[in-house]
Amino acid sequence: MSEKKEEPFTINWLTDLPYRYALGPVASKFFRVLKESGKLLAIKCKKCGKVLFPPRSVCADCMVELTVDDMVEVSGEGSLDGFTVVNYPFVDPNTGETRPFPYGYGAIKLKGTDTWMLHFIDETDPGKVKPGMLVKAVIKPRNERKGTLEDIPYFRAVEKK
Ligand SMILES: [Zn+2]
Structure with a gap:
């Protein structure tokens, strides 16, 4: 007995959901x-003495x-301990816009810290990046910074193969 495939039933609606999120003293200072x-x-x-970033x-x-x-100051330099190159359209949750692709995305451990953060990297050629390579945070100029993670648009891969 053959079954006819039906289109899934969907409901589309736009939600306007303004909210304020209290960051607390630590994230506010950051x-x-x-x-x-x-x-x-x-x-x-x-x-335990671990240094956590963010x-x-x-x-x-x-x-x-x-x-x-x-809280302690750390440099913007670290190691790229894992990465991927994204090759499909993706809506950036920070902007609501489709992020231009391909783009690099990696697990970065800043020098002197014990945790990783996931962030964008400037390299999109998998042949030019390697685990453990040096990366450096690119920080927007003062007049463009807003106090968000977008103030660090990406990390630059410093060591190339
Ligand atoms: Zn601890």
């Missing part, structure tokens, strides 16, 4: 310092609450 000075702050757990209010390993007094 974004304020990034906007005003272009410097990057991590946070050092007072129990900074957060609680160490996930120790469940110890951290404060702005635990």
